[in-house]
Amino acid sequence: MFVDQVRVHLRAGNGGAGVVSYVRSRGKPKGKPIGGSGGSGGDVYIAADDAVATLLIYQRNPHHAAADGTHGRGDLQHGRRGDDLVLKVPLGTTVYDDEGTMIADLVKHGQRVKALEGGSGGGGNAAFISSKQRAPAFSEQGEYGDSAPFTLEMRLLADAALIGFPNAGKSTLISTISAAKPKIADYPFTTLEPNLGVVSIGQREFVVADIPGLIEGASEGKGLGHEFLRHVERARALVVLLDPSPLQVASPEEQYRVLLDELQQHSDELMARPRVIALAKADLAADGMDTDLLASSIGEDAVFSISAVAERGIEPFLHAVADAVDRAVREEPGREGFILHRPVREGFDIIATPGGWEVTGRAAERATRLDDLTVADTADFVARRLDRLGVDTALREAGAVTGDEVRIGDLVFEFTEPDDEDLDTSGQPPEGGGEE
Numbered sequence: 001m002f003v004d005q006v007r008v009h010l011r012a013g014n015g016g017a018g019v020v021s022y023v024r025s026r027g028k029p030k031g032k033p034i035g036g037s038g039g040s041g042g043d044v045y046i047a048a049d050d051a052v053a054t055l056l057i058y059q060r061n062p063h064h065a066a067a068d069g070t071h072g073r074g075d076l077q078h079g080r081r082g083d084d085l086v087l088k089v090p091l092g093t094t095v096y097d098d099e100g101t102m103i104a105d106l107v108k109h110g111q112r113v114k115a116l117e118g119g120s121g122g123g124g125n126a127a128f129i130s131s132k133q134r135a136p137a138f139s140e141q142g143e144y145g146d147s148a149p150f151t152l153e154m155r156l157l158a159d160a161a162l163i164g165f166p167n168a169g170k171s172t173l174i175s176t177i178s179a180a181k182p183k184i185a186d187y188p189f190t191t192l193e194p195n196l197g198v199v200s201i202g203q204r205e206f207v208v209a210d211i212p213g214l215i216e217g218a219s220e221g222k223g224l225g226h227e228f229l230r231h232v233e234r235a236r237a238l239v240v241l242l243d244p245s246p247l248q249v250a251s252p253e254e255q256y257r258v259l260l261d262e263l264q265q266h267s268d269e270l271m272a273r274p275r276v277i278a279l280a281k282a283d284l285a286a287d288g289m290d291t292d293l294l295a296s297s298i299g300e301d302a303v304f305s306i307s308a309v310a311e312r313g314i315e316p317f318l319h320a321v322a323d324a325v326d327r328a329v330r331e332e333p334g335r336e337g338f339i340l341h342r343p344v345r346e347g348f349d350i351i352a353t354p355g356g357w358e359v360t361g362r363a364a365e366r367a368t369r370l371d372d373l374t375v376a377d378t379a380d381f382v383a384r385r386l387d388r389l390g391v392d393t394a395l396r397e398a399g400a401v402t403g404d405e406v407r408i409g410d411l412v413f414e415f416t417e418p419d420d421e422d423l424d425t426s427g428q429p430p431e432g433g434g435e436e
């Protein structure tokens with residue numbers, strides 16, 4: 001089976017934690033802080049790689065994660081950064097985020113998009129030494145790495161798509177001109193999934209797609225309409241196969257009119273693609289149908305007469321298809337691919353909850369992820385960090401009053417409105433107040 005869309009669940013690495021550690025010397029229980037910081041978690045990239053042919057592996061195995069950073073240690077030993085995860089995908093893969101926004105179109109080998117950011121490592125107590133804080137007794141935990149589902153879609157580009165009514169002989173044709181061996185039968189809708197085959201003619205090679213048959217109303221979803229048209233969209237050139245068999249309900253002229261009509265209904269752009277028209281099953285028509293007459297009655301320059309079963313007329317027809325593909329490649333605007341760069345969201349949000357308030361956002365959550373909030377020093381430090389971010393002011397403006405419950409990440413505390421005299425401070429505690 002041919003997989004062209006998968007949903008993967010990816011996770012960036014968590015940051016390692018920082019630690020609290022002090023130089024120990026005899027008689028002095030606490031010396032200089034030497035707790036190392038944690039390493040950051042690995043990022044997640046999605047990268048086009050020409051050694052990967054399909055998305056099949058991800059359908060079987062959709063969960064992937066980058067490595068976590070390791071924790072810091074004493075003696076100022078910092079943790080190691082976690083290895084990045086690089087998810088290799090075939091050239092021509094488009095990446096959608098969970099909201100359905102296309103974040104990248106990866107068409108060239110090595111082109112890649114950073115899908116998720118690893119968590120930062122937490123600072124060790126050595127990272128928090130300052131003039132006011134000579135021996136910080138706290139360290140930070142690592143941030144969680146981001147995680148999210150993504151949809152990968154592989155736009156399989158066939159060079160030419162075989163278009164025709166059900167039973168027109170599309171599968172029979174691809175089985176004679178390539179190694180593809182789809183099921184062939186004398187009833188409509190034998191082909192339910194596209195089959196691709198590589199055709200060699202002279203020095204040239206191209207990929208042909210045999211797709212489900214098309215009937216009147218396909219553009220409104222009749223038959224296998226939408227499936228059909230989705231695959232036609234991806235082809236550079238179109239091969240229209242007309243079936244002169246008396247078993248077809250419509251004449252070749254009528255078939256051509258219906259086919260073109262449906263293509264146009266679906267998208268005007270399809271009408272501009274180079275196309276080659278062939279009358280199939282030439283061995284059936286005893287007296288041979290006049291293809292010149294057919295061409296002029298449908299307003300085209302030429303109609304090829306071919307028989308896949310009798311292998312008649314195939315070679316000139318294939319040269320014409322190869323020419324059409326070449327023409328399409330030349331006219332193609334050249335897909336450069338793109339990667340969407342979005343600003344990292346700064347700041348925080350305040351959400352009213354049934355029990356009180358919740359503060360979300362990376363900076364605010366990070367500010368509270370310290371190691372032991374039961375230590376007074378640590379709690380003070382967190383309070384100052386939140387104040388500096390403007391969280392207190394924002395809560396007050398949102399209507400928080402003393403006694404309301406506030407949640408930030410894992411931390412839950414009671415809101416306290418500042419005393420009047422505190423209101424004119426810039427968020428810094430008064431000099432010498434409360435420290436050490």
Ligand SMILES: Nc1nc2c(ncn2[C@@H]2O[C@H](COP(=O)(O)OP(=O)(O)OP(=O)(O)O)[C@@H](O)[C@H]2O)c(=O)[nH]1
Nearest residue numbers: 166167168169170171172185189190191213308309
């Ligand atoms: N006589 C003759 N019969 C053919 C030729 N090509 C195909 N057929 C017959 O036409 C019927 C339909 O052939 P398929 O190749 O399955 O047609 P299809 O267009 O793929 O049909 P769907 O997949 O149902 O859309 C089968 O019975 C084939 O044997 C041909 O060149 N000559």
Ligand SMILES: [Mg+2]
Nearest residue numbers: 170171190191
């Ligand atoms: Mg078929």
